[in-house]
Amino acid sequence: MKGRYFYYVLGEKLARVLPKPAAFFLAGFFSRWYACWAVGDLEAAASNLKAVMPDVSSGELRRLAGKIIRAFSYYLTDLFYSYRLSPDFIRRNVTIHGRERLDEALSGGKGAILASAHVGNWEMGGMTLTEMGYPVHVIALRHQDPKVDKIFCDRRARHGLKIIRVGESLRPCYEVLERNEVLAFNADRLFGREGIPVLFFGREVLFPKGLSRFGLKTGAPVLPVFFTALGSGRYLLDIGEPFLSSDELDLTQQFASRLEEKIKQFPCQWFIFQRFWEVPEWPA
Numbered sequence: 001m002k003g004r005y006f007y008y009v010l011g012e013k014l015a016r017v018l019p020k021p022a023a024f025f026l027a028g029f030f031s032r033w034y035a036c037w038a039v040g041d042l043e044a045a046a047s048n049l050k051a052v053m054p055d056v057s058s059g060e061l062r063r064l065a066g067k068i069i070r071a072f073s074y075y076l077t078d079l080f081y082s083y084r085l086s087p088d089f090i091r092r093n094v095t096i097h098g099r100e101r102l103d104e105a106l107s108g109g110k111g112a113i114l115a116s117a118h119v120g121n122w123e124m125g126g127m128t129l130t131e132m133g134y135p136v137h138v139i140a141l142r143h144q145d146p147k148v149d150k151i152f153c154d155r156r157a158r159h160g161l162k163i164i165r166v167g168e169s170l171r172p173c174y175e176v177l178e179r180n181e182v183l184a185f186n187a188d189r190l191f192g193r194e195g196i197p198v199l200f201f202g203r204e205v206l207f208p209k210g211l212s213r214f215g216l217k218t219g220a221p222v223l224p225v226f227f228t229a230l231g232s233g234r235y236l237l238d239i240g241e242p243f244l245s246s247d248e249l250d251l252t253q254q255f256a257s258r259l260e261e262k263i264k265q266f267p268c269q270w271f272i273f274q275r276f277w278e279v280p281e282w283p284a
Helices: 002-014 018-039 039-050 059-078 087-093 099-105 124-133 144-157 171-178 210-218 246-266
Strands: 094-095 111-118 136-142 160-163 182-186 197-198 201-209 224-232 234-239
Touching: 002 059, 002 094, 002 144, 018 039, 018 059, 039 059, 059 111, 059 224, 087 094, 099 111, 099 224, 099 234, 111 124, 111 197, 111 210, 124 136, 124 144, 124 182, 124 224, 124 234, 136 171, 144 160, 160 171, 171 182, 171 210, 197 246, 201 246, 210 246, 224 246
Parallel strands: 094 234, 111 182, 111 224, 136 160, 136 182
Antiparallel strands: 197 201, 224 234
């Protein structure tokens, strides 16, 4: 745990003195080294990809899993350099699809629920939305190391991203929507006992109940949103059509199906380093 804090602090400090291309080069180099001994992470990522690409050989799956680890190192690099995130950076580097959908959702006066997942850079997605002027509140797990948790909280706070902790009272979540603001969270990993069964790449798995609980109880529109890297310093913020359903199972299955599509589109940005269909552990 202490080692993890050291690397986060080192990354934050290097981001203040190194050009970003140099940081990406170093991240790629060390990710290849990491992949050589992090056999568990590599095998878990390859196992997950097998569900996406059932006809691909095991050797190719391991190669792609290595690309996932490398892409995750770039994910972290983007976070270290997120102090540069600004409306001007967004105009120059982020393609935005579906902003009008979020605006229309908020025009109803019931707030909006944004459902994302561990695909692409969900942290950057939330901070980008706040820099665009949206009042976003994210439901987030607490890191086990308080010092690491503070790094993430400080980074989010710099961009106006508000945090609601998993496991605390649900009342603040409802208050966000009552104020016609945005409630966002990753809706793909169940860190608890009660979930909703969905078919995901042909296999049953439990997704969290929050997506349907908040959406159906409040009437707030639920929209899928993903922030992915396109290469060459370009990014895509994709806000999808709202889900239309009055049934919690159907609503959650719609999200699972939309997530499948996004993973097929960006398989090497599916950052799950545990076997997805097994009970998840925290910290991941």
